[in-house]
Amino acid sequence: xxxxxxxxxxxxxxxxxxxxxxxxxxxxxxxxxxxxxxxxxxxxxxxxxxxxxxxxxxxxxxxxxxxxxxxxxxxxxxxxxxxxxxxxxxxxxxxxxxxxxxxxxxxxxxxxxxxxxxxxxxxxxxxxxxxxxxxxxxxxxxxxxxxxxxxxxxxxxxxxxxxxxxxxxxxxxxxxxxxxxxxxxxxxxxxxxxxxxxxxxxxxxxxxxxxxxxxxxxxxxxxxxxxxxxxxxxxxxxxxxxxxxxxxxxxxxxxxxxxxxxxxxxxxxxxxxxxxxxxxxxxxxxxxxxxxxxxxxxxxxxxxxxxxxxxxxxxxxxxxxxxxxxxxxxxxxxxxxxxxxxxxxxxxxxxxxxxxxxxxxxxxxxxxxxxxxxxxxxxxxxxxxxxxxxxxxxxxxxxxxxxxxxxxxxxxxxxxxxxxxxxxxxxxxxxxxxxxxxxx
Amino acid sequence: xxxxxxxxxxxxxxxxxxxxxxxxxxxxxxxxxxxxxxxxxxxxxxxxxxxxxxxxxxxxxxxxxxxxxxxxxxxxxxxxxxxxxxxxxxxxxxxxxxxxxxxxxxxxxxxxxxxxxxxxxxxx
Numbered sequence: 001x002x003x004x005x006x007x008x009x010x011x012x013x014x015x016x017x018x019x020x021x022x023x024x025x026x027x028x029x030x031x032x033x034x035x036x037x038x039x040x041x042x043x044x045x046x047x048x049x050x051x052x053x054x055x056x057x058x059x060x061x062x063x064x065x066x067x068x069x070x071x072x073x074x075x076x077x078x079x080x081x082x083x084x085x086x087x088x089x090x091x092x093x094x095x096x097x098x099x100x101x102x103x104x105x106x107x108x109x110x111x112x113x114x115x116x117x118x119x120x121x122x123x124x125x126x127x128x129x130x131x132x133x134x135x136x137x138x139x140x141x142x143x144x145x146x147x148x149x150x151x152x153x154x155x156x157x158x159x160x161x162x163x164x165x166x167x168x169x170x171x172x173x174x175x176x177x178x179x180x181x182x183x184x185x186x187x188x189x190x191x192x193x194x195x196x197x198x199x200x201x202x203x204x205x206x207x208x209x210x211x212x213x214x215x216x217x218x219x220x221x222x223x224x225x226x227x228x229x230x231x232x233x234x235x236x237x238x239x240x241x242x243x244x245x246x247x248x249x250x251x252x253x254x255x256x257x258x259x260x261x262x263x264x265x266x267x268x269x270x271x272x273x274x275x276x277x278x279x280x281x282x283x284x285x286x287x288x289x290x291x292x293x294x295x296x297x298x299x300x301x302x303x304x305x306x307x308x309x310x311x312x313x314x315x316x317x318x319x320x321x322x323x324x325x326x327x328x329x330x331x332x333x334x335x336x337x338x339x340x341x342x343x344x345x346x347x348x349x350x351x352x353x354x355x356x357x358x359x360x361x362x363x364x365x366x367x368x369x370x371x372x373x374x375x376x377x378x379x380x381x382x383x384x385x386x387x388x389x390x391x392x393x394x395x396x397x398x399x400x401x402x403x404x405x406x407x408x409x410x411x412x413x414x415x416x417x418x419x420x421x422x423x424x425x426x427x428x429x430x431x432x433x434x435x436x437x438x439x440x
Numbered sequence: 441x442x443x444x445x446x447x448x449x450x451x452x453x454x455x456x457x458x459x460x461x462x463x464x465x466x467x468x469x470x471x472x473x474x475x476x477x478x479x480x481x482x483x484x485x486x487x488x489x490x491x492x493x494x495x496x497x498x499x500x501x502x503x504x505x506x507x508x509x510x511x512x513x514x515x516x517x518x519x520x521x522x523x524x525x526x527x528x529x530x531x532x533x534x535x536x537x538x539x540x541x542x543x544x545x546x547x548x549x550x551x552x553x554x555x556x557x558x559x560x561x562x563x564x
Contacts, residue, residue: 066452139457143455158445222524285463368545371530
């Protein structure tokens with residue numbers, strides 16, 4: 001009898017295990033019908049083109065895809081915040097939210113309802129229009145950047161041949177919107193936070209573009225689907241072939257989306273809450289939500305650019321490809337949570353030095369190396385295995401460059417400061433005049 | 441065909457504007473049924489400043505170092521945009537185009553080193 005009682009604490013886990021197995025079984029049965037979700041969109045297109053014109057059919061089939069993306073993001077915003085809080089709690093040896101619903105799964109919904117009930121405070125001196133626009137408009141880049149993501153063989157909402165440029169163009173819209181939020185609040189902390197964020201984001205956009213340049217050089221295309229197919233046809237993940245680009249892209253993107261190792265914008269100990277200090281209620285919740293959505297978007301981008309998208313060692317023939325894609329995305333998201341739980345925040349001057357003195361010069365060296373390697377690969381197409389040789393060389397060079405460059409960095413750090421003049425003082429008109437107060 | 445593809449961007453743009461308006465309108469509805477409190481006063485609608493009144497206007501001169509970083513960003517971003525068309529066709533091209541790109545990037549890299557030497561990259 002006591003043996004049975006000793007199992008009681010494990011019953012909850014047993015139930016979870018049974019539920020997971022049941023879900024897998026149901027998924028396997030349904031996987032025939034759910035293998036390629038684009039058939040539903042195509043079916044709508046075929047149905048509508050009989051009834052009405054081509055444009056209406058195209059519109060309705062596009063709407064299916066758009067609603068699919070939007071509902072996926074809505075689901076991510078609800079489940080993701082629960083996952084993040086539970087995982088952070090596990091890292092800090094706490095329990096985490098476990099009261100609302102089973103395992104606290106309904107906690108995000110309760111949070112949303114609570115935020116909606118809260119009183120909305122708008123500063124009397126604020127710029128009302130921009131103050132309202134900022135939390136709404138910040139969703140535009142976060143959602144539009146999902147469009148060219150390849151979920152599966154036929155499941156790309158926007159299959160354009162300039163996918164990477166499109167993502168650059170759309171994601172850089174975040175910079176002015178964050179500045180709207182800080183500037184319209186009329187708060188010293190908010191303006192300072194948004195200025196620092198803008199300076200950091202524009203600095204880290206260059207390493208991102210240079211690291212993706214190596215991807216484009218080696219694959220010869222800007223289309224995300226073709227990049228995924230290139231990786232599977234050469235049977236190597238780009239993250240292994242060009243590890244420095246993966247590192248640069250991942251680290252710089254955490255700066256771009258204000259995740260914790262680099263969340264200068266929200267440094268509570270320095271500038272309270274950064275650019276969204278004056279926002280309350282649901283508007284503050286929207287800023288939190290978009291940060292989470294961007295983290296998952298980063299996971300999707302890393303997956304399709306560096307981790308071979310929906311391919312996983314032949315498993316994509318048995319499991320729906322988009323499930324594999326989402327699994328890889330969630331894995332990257334969990335790495336981000338891990339980083340958040342582990343690393344402290346970097347200082348702003350450290351981050352700026354890292355971007356301008358380390359990432360940009362080393363990225364330039366890196367993409368020249370990749371260009372020479374690509375020339376060798378295309379001219380020497382006798383052996384396919386040379387690509388694996390280059391992968392080993394690149395990993396070695398990646399480690400070597402980081403060690404070498406940090407040594408150069410140290411020499412620079414201890415150089416006498418009085419020899420070189422300060423640049424900002426040399427250009428007289430730009431610096432604030434003597435006597436006028438200047439915000440740091 | 442291109443117009444059709446970018447119509448999909450437009451559709452997603454409309455939905456992405458409607459998406460955050462959904463919870464905001466829920467918040468608005470709560471205020472309509474007098475469930476959400478709304479009693480503002482001077483102290484509440486003042487800007488946050490750690491408990492004291494905010495001094496001076498916020499929109500004023502700012503430090504020049506932000507401007508320097510923005511300048512560097514513009515130079516290098518334009519460089520990258522010029523490099524992307526080359527990157528797509530690189531594998532089909534001969535060596536002399538690669539040499540020209542090397543000279544182009546080399547000039548900019550030299551500029552970066554020059555700015556580094558003159559301490560324009562220091563966050564002072």
